[in-house]
Amino acid sequence: MTPQILAAVALGFTAGGSPPPAVVGQAVAAAPHPRRLARRLEARRYPVPYAPEALVPGRGSRPSPLALASELSIAFAAPHGLEVLLDPEPSPTFGRLRSGLPDFKATLVQDGARLVPAQTGPLPDAGAWEWVVQPGRIWRDAGGSDRAVLPIALQARNANCTHNGHLILTFEPGAPRASAQVQIGGETCAYLKFDGWWSGTARYAPAAGPALTAAVGRDRANLKARLPTRTLSDLAKRAPPGVLAGLATAAGDPQAVYGLAVDGVNYVAPCATRFGPDPYCDERALPSYSLAKSLVGALGLARLERIEPGAAARKVGNLLPECAQKGWDDVTLVHLLDMASGHYRSAAYMADEDAPTTLRFFDAETRAEKLAFACGHDPRQEQPGGRWVYRTSDTFLLGQAMTAVLKRRDGTSADIYDDLLAPLWKDLALSANLAVTKRTYDDARAPFTGYGLTLIRDDAARLALLLTPARRAEASALFNAGLVDAALQRDAAPRGLPVGVPGIRYRHGFWARDVAAQVGCKAPVWVPFMSGYGGVSVVIFPNDVVFYTFGDEGRFDWSAAAHAAHAIKGLCL
Numbered sequence: 001m002t003p004q005i006l007a008a009v010a011l012g013f014t015a016g017g018s019p020p021p022a023v024v025g026q027a028v029a030a031a032p033h034p035r036r037l038a039r040r041l042e043a044r045r046y047p048v049p050y051a052p053e054a055l056v057p058g059r060g061s062r063p064s065p066l067a068l069a070s071e072l073s074i075a076f077a078a079p080h081g082l083e084v085l086l087d088p089e090p091s092p093t094f095g096r097l098r099s100g101l102p103d104f105k106a107t108l109v110q111d112g113a114r115l116v117p118a119q120t121g122p123l124p125d126a127g128a129w130e131w132v133v134q135p136g137r138i139w140r141d142a143g144g145s146d147r148a149v150l151p152i153a154l155q156a157r158n159a160n161c162t163h164n165g166h167l168i169l170t171f172e173p174g175a176p177r178a179s180a181q182v183q184i185g186g187e188t189c190a191y192l193k194f195d196g197w198w199s200g201t202a203r204y205a206p207a208a209g210p211a212l213t214a215a216v217g218r219d220r221a222n223l224k225a226r227l228p229t230r231t232l233s234d235l236a237k238r239a240p241p242g243v244l245a246g247l248a249t250a251a252g253d254p255q256a257v258y259g260l261a262v263d264g265v266n267y268v269a270p271c272a273t274r275f276g277p278d279p280y281c282d283e284r285a286l287p288s289y290s291l292a293k294s295l296v297g298a299l300g301l302a303r304l305e306r307i308e309p310g311a312a313a314r315k316v317g318n319l320l321p322e323c324a325q326k327g328w329d330d331v332t333l334v335h336l337l338d339m340a341s342g343h344y345r346s347a348a349y350m351a352d353e354d355a356p357t358t359l360r361f362f363d364a365e366t367r368a369e370k371l372a373f374a375c376g377h378d379p380r381q382e383q384p385g386g387r388w389v390y391r392t393s394d395t396f397l398l399g400q401a402m403t404a405v406l407k408r409r410d411g412t413s414a415d416i417y418d419d420l421l422a423p424l425w426k427d428l429a430l431s432a433n434l435a436v437t438k439r440t441y442d443d444a445r446a447p448f449t450g451y452g453l454t455l456i457r458d459d460a461a462r463l464a465l466l467l468t469p470a471r472r473a474e475a476s477a478l479f480n481a482g483l484v485d486a487a488l489q490r491d492a493a494p495r496g497l498p499v500g501v502p503g504i505r506y507r508h509g510f511w512a513r514d515v516a517a518q519v520g521c522k523a524p525v526w527v528p529f530m531s532g533y534g535g536v537s538v539v540i541f542p543n544d545v546v547f548y549t550f551g552d553e554g555r556f557d558w559s560a561a562a563h564a565a566h567a568i569k570g571l572c573l
Helices: 005-007 021-030 033-041 092-099 212-223 232-237 241-251 291-307 332-336 356-363 366-378 390-410 414-428 458-464 467-476 483-489 560-567
Strands: 069-076 081-086 104-111 115-116 129-133 136-140 146-156 161-169 177-188 193-206 228-229 259-263 265-268 504-509 510-514 526-533 536-540 546-550
Touching: 033 483, 033 510, 069 177, 092 193, 104 129, 104 212, 115 146, 115 212, 115 259, 146 177, 161 193, 161 212, 228 232, 232 241, 232 259, 241 259, 241 546, 241 560, 259 458, 259 560, 265 458, 291 332, 291 390, 291 414, 291 483, 332 390, 356 366, 356 390, 366 390, 390 414, 458 467, 458 536, 458 546, 467 483, 546 560
Parallel strands: 228 265
Antiparallel strands: 069 104, 069 193, 081 193, 104 115, 115 136, 129 146, 136 146, 146 161, 161 177, 177 193, 259 265, 259 546, 504 510, 510 526, 526 536, 536 546
16 A cells, blocks of 8 residues: 555544644654664663563462452552653643553452453542553462452553553562552553552551442353463464564554454454563453544434434424524434534545544533534534544534433433443443443543543453354344444445545445455455554454454554455355
């Protein structure tokens, strides 16, 4: 692909809590080559505190008898080591880490060797960063000390950038205290990269209640439902090794979390950090960015249409008073889903999304502020439905309009995420992360809709597999079949609106790409996919193969994955 087309295929590049446009461009341009990055890390001014082998039980370890059910709190001091790897425009958000991490408060419950957090998703905080706490392990080591490791992440407040690491706890015998260390050595964040190491003293007090029982139950259900994992090399019998090696090119990032799911197995790549392989990759917190436009916007509307026929044709101006008499009276929910509201300032590719004034929308922390921008900032230019213009603010409006439909049906406390999607994710035994989405920080708690989910790699694989042709009947029982079939390129209607790149379309919250030329088919082969900021792609091939990658080096050309899918099961019709 030419550089111009590849740039245009940077689908979702500015979506989901974008930094300033200049920062976006500089960040990707300045992203260090892996070898240069490795050389910089060789000169690190502080030692690696915990190598991967120290994060798992070693020889002579045995089950811990602590039986923890505790509220854990930790205050962290200034970092022992903090190295900036990429920060093109010095960030005050990052600067605050120099004085210490935000206070850590979480309730944990032990289930055998597993240590499970009762809270789900990013833990809201008044500061610049929010903790994400994932299930980990607890054991007694050969020396008699009880130790625990939890995969954790720092996620930017009001955004989706996620910096991954581990919390290491060593418990003091006979006292409700533990030494605590945090190390950060990886991320899915295109514009801010750093390594850091902090320590503090953890204190814990007994906890009880139904929330702990529920957390263990959901964790057990999730573990049981997860796809079995094998390494990508295990696919060698089904595809030439060279084709499989090309999946690393499709992932586009040496630290990307990626894999290929087929026939009920999740074939995964090694999971790298700058400190070594991550032994907890199954639990690593991954940001959705604009995957949420498909998972919340598209599937949310298809779910709503399933239980409330006609919802997709409802008018925005009639549902949201903030948008009334501002050119939204004939704009439907499906127009918003198609990014075809007729409201924009510039029809040039990503011009509105990248405009400096759009930061007012992303920086806003209340529903009223976001609605004021989404309804009134950009003028009405033409009739809705005819032109695609990428605007995350339109997807926020979609979420608010869907909630308005639901409130008129079920009462004023109804919520499109809590009442329609979160219960579905629980029924599917997806990870507890998906019990919540990021929301505005006021009493309205409006879901972002266009970004703000946190997943694990099994979530991405299983959600995509649910949308494959082989499971069409199952999906049709959950969602409106007409909307989903159109979004996933399964009907004979037009393929969606052009986005300015040959062979790329957008329809009902999903992208689609014709890969016939790449894999050598004579007839078009339209492949639907989800896309997110920085380098996140989830691809749903029409032969029931799924490819996913969570990276942040601006790579969106997954054609090598199309070759692998074609080698496994032919794509030509």
